[in-house]
Amino acid sequence: MATLELRGIKKHFGSIHAVDGVDLTIAEGEFLAILGPSGCGKSTLMRMIAGLETPSAGEVLIGGQPVTHLPPRARNVSMVFQSYALYPHMVVADNIAFPLKARHVPRAEREAKVKWAAALLGIEPLLKRRPARLSGGEKQKVALARALVRNPTLFIFDEPLSSLDAQVRAMARSELRQLHDRSGITTVYVTHDQLEALGMGDRIAIMKNGRVRQVGTPQQLYDQPADTFVASFLGTPPMNLLERDGRIVGFRPEYLRPASASAAGADALRLKVRIIELEFLGAEWQVYGQLENGATGQKLLAKAQPAVAAGLRVGEQHEFAVAGAHLRYFDSATGLRIANGAH
Amino acid sequence: MARTEAAVRVGIGDREGLLGTLMLAPALVYIAALVGLPFCLAIALSLSSATIGNPGIHHFVGLANFASVLHESAFPLALRNSVIVTAATLIVTLVLATAESELLARDFRGKWFWQILIILPWAMPVSLAAVNWLWLLDSEFSPIDWILRQIHLLGPGTIWGPANHLYYYGREWLGLGSIVAINVWRLLPLATIIVLAGRTSIPRDIFEQAEVDGAGFFRVLFRITVPALLPILVVAAMFTALLVFGDMTVVAITTRGGPGYATQLLPYWAYLKGIEGGALSEGAAIALFMFPILLAVALLALRMVYRAESR
Numbered sequence: 001m002a003t004l005e006l007r008g009i010k011k012h013f014g015s016i017h018a019v020d021g022v023d024l025t026i027a028e029g030e031f032l033a034i035l036g037p038s039g040c041g042k043s044t045l046m047r048m049i050a051g052l053e054t055p056s057a058g059e060v061l062i063g064g065q066p067v068t069h070l071p072p073r074a075r076n077v078s079m080v081f082q083s084y085a086l087y088p089h090m091v092v093a094d095n096i097a098f099p100l101k102a103r104h105v106p107r108a109e110r111e112a113k114v115k116w117a118a119a120l121l122g123i124e125p126l127l128k129r130r131p132a133r134l135s136g137g138e139k140q141k142v143a144l145a146r147a148l149v150r151n152p153t154l155f156i157f158d159e160p161l162s163s164l165d166a167q168v169r170a171m172a173r174s175e176l177r178q179l180h181d182r183s184g185i186t187t188v189y190v191t192h193d194q195l196e197a198l199g200m201g202d203r204i205a206i207m208k209n210g211r212v213r214q215v216g217t218p219q220q221l222y223d224q225p226a227d228t229f230v231a232s233f234l235g236t237p238p239m240n241l242l243e244r245d246g247r248i249v250g251f252r253p254e255y256l257r258p259a260s261a262s263a264a265g266a267d268a269l270r271l272k273v274r275i276i277e278l279e280f281l282g283a284e285w286q287v288y289g290q291l292e293n294g295a296t297g298q299k300l301l302a303k304a305q306p307a308v309a310a311g312l313r314v315g316e317q318h319e320f321a322v323a324g325a326h327l328r329y330f331d332s333a334t335g336l337r338i339a340n341g342a343h
Numbered sequence: 344m345a346r347t348e349a350a351v352r353v354g355i356g357d358r359e360g361l362l363g364t365l366m367l368a369p370a371l372v373y374i375a376a377l378v379g380l381p382f383c384l385a386i387a388l389s390l391s392s393a394t395i396g397n398p399g400i401h402h403f404v405g406l407a408n409f410a411s412v413l414h415e416s417a418f419p420l421a422l423r424n425s426v427i428v429t430a431a432t433l434i435v436t437l438v439l440a441t442a443e444s445e446l447l448a449r450d451f452r453g454k455w456f457w458q459i460l461i462i463l464p465w466a467m468p469v470s471l472a473a474v475n476w477l478w479l480l481d482s483e484f485s486p487i488d489w490i491l492r493q494i495h496l497l498g499p500g501t502i503w504g505p506a507n508h509l510y511y512y513g514r515e516w517l518g519l520g521s522i523v524a525i526n527v528w529r530l531l532p533l534a535t536i537i538v539l540a541g542r543t544s545i546p547r548d549i550f551e552q553a554e555v556d557g558a559g560f561f562r563v564l565f566r567i568t569v570p571a572l573l574p575i576l577v578v579a580a581m582f583t584a585l586l587v588f589g590d591m592t593v594v595a596i597t598t599r600g601g602p603g604y605a606t607q608l609l610p611y612w613a614y615l616k617g618i619e620g621g622a623l624s625e626g627a628a629i630a631l632f633m634f635p636i637l638l639a640v641a642l643l644a645l646r647m648v649y650r651a652e653s654r
Contacts (some may be wrong), residue, residue: 052551074556085552098566102557146556224446
């Protein structure tokens with residue numbers, strides 16, 4: 001268990017700046033999710049933490065010790081790859097034992113640890129099987145057992161759930177988080193799936209174009225996005241962003257309500273919206289609208305409870321309102337957030 | 344609707360059974376004519392008393408040819424040498440091919456140059472290569488001997504002296520060693536390409552995972568790379584073994600089986616006996632001698648590969 005510190009990390013491949021100056025500090029026992037679209041540099045950053053790539057500039061510190069130029073095996077970092085990277089010619093038990101063998105752990109201790117890890121993940125019946133005979137979920141558990149077996153100082157996960165079925169994935173998410181809580185090992189979790197980042201991370205770092213755009217708890221990122229990228233990247237559907245009085249105003253679809261159904265005060269943003277489409281999502285409806293006043297033609301999204309949606313028809317025009325407390329303002333030139341009310 | 348149906352013609356391309364037969368036919372005819380027929384002919388010859396002067400195969404003599412070949416003094420030597428040369432070539436080639444594929448699987452400056460260098464022997468005309476090796480290991484003008492003399496390993500008063508030459512083709516073990524060296528040189532490119540294909544098909548994740556798991560270079564090589572390469576190594580071994588075991592050109596241009604029968608190999612001996620010596624039936628018997636063993640080895644190797652892959 002240890003802290004992880006990244007100082008001014010850069011990685012350039014020729015003229016491509018894959019990672020362009022990242023500073024991050026991860027506390028002991030913390031679960032940090034690194035979230036970003038593909039090509040944002042999150043995988044390269046993760047590979048530098050593991051020691052599979054050497055930074056062009058900057059420092060990596062694990063537990064306060066600089067490890068920037070150490071090979072992976074000198075870092076005691078465990079990693080679970082997206083593909084799980086199980087050794088195909090070894091049975092499950094040998095796969096799990098491999099990191100221990102590489103560290104010359106005595107046989108008796110090795111066997112005990114393999115048993116312990118297998119029991120923890122509930123894969124004892126699979127120990128004699130080869131990876132080719134395992135399902136996706138089983139492979140993931142074997143990869144987790146192999147990562148866990150040697151008490152690493154740091155866990156690195158590279159989209160470990162993306163090759164699982166949707167149903168297995170939700171289950172695996174909570175299992176993974178429980179595993180982290182039980183072991184207390186500092187964890188870096190790389191993903192492009194915001195549900196995983198929001199659901200599992202103590203904090204999330206959002207990356208774009210090789211830079212960290214914002215670091216914070218899931219709630220902070222959702223409620224107080226630092227810029228328009230974070231606002232439009234996080235949330236399904238994302239924040240509505242409108243050009244207003246030389247600024248960009250943003251609000252979450254769940255706060256955009258018909259004026260008749262909301263108790264919006266004087267500071268509320270009032271909008272005339274033509275309903276284009278109503279989509280049934282089960283617990284709620286998604287409303288696709290078009291702005292009628294101001295920036296005409298702009299598309300808007302709203303979420304409506306069934307009782308509210310019952311009063312809406314496609315083609316109708318309604319007045320919608322967003323309470324002032326739910327409005328976020330951004331600079332239209334830089335995209336950075338400006339404090340509420342500042343004009 | 345009706346018009347579009349009429350426009351679609353159902354031709355021979357839709358009849359998969361017929362199409363398959365037609366497309367396989369050339370290969371089948373080719374194999375039957377150039378492999379099957381000579382093979383049957385060889386069996387018939389080996390069971391007859393045919394000679395160059397009297398090539399009829401109607402006179403059946405049973406296994407007499409095999410028996411008489413077995414009793415010749417050259418036979419144990421040729422068999423031993425064939426096995427030694429094949430095994431030694433196999434081991435050296437596979438070790439070097441694995442090493443080369445490890446090298447070529449990595450990215451480094453000037454890689455293209457090494458790639459060309461490694462493939463070059465394969466692109467070289469056999470006749471040129473033969474002359475090259477004849478001169479390189481010439482009994483009087485060998486540049487290798489010259490280098491050894493310059494660094495005082497060869498010549499009067501040195502450990503390999505007192506002669507000024509090693510006479511590669513004139514001594515039993517140097518002769519066999521030379522044949523192995525030439526075989527390795529000419530077959531290494533093929534083996535390397537086969538092994539490299541296998542090496543690059545192993546996902547990179549696995550090597551990185553092993554690195555993160557704490558394995559050093561040799562642990563990765565012997566616990567990850569080689570086991571993962573095993574099926575493809577068997578394939579490379581089979582190709583190499585069959586090409587070496589059935590080859591007579593290398594021995595024919597170098598030692599010619601001498602001195603005596605000291606470096607004789609089965610295929611060249613079969614050629615000398617059957618074609619040069621005129622004893623067609625005995626030559627055929629020699630050529631057929633290793634067939635069952637080779638077949639068994641090939642089948643065993645293939646089964647091993649399939650079993651390893653299906654597990």
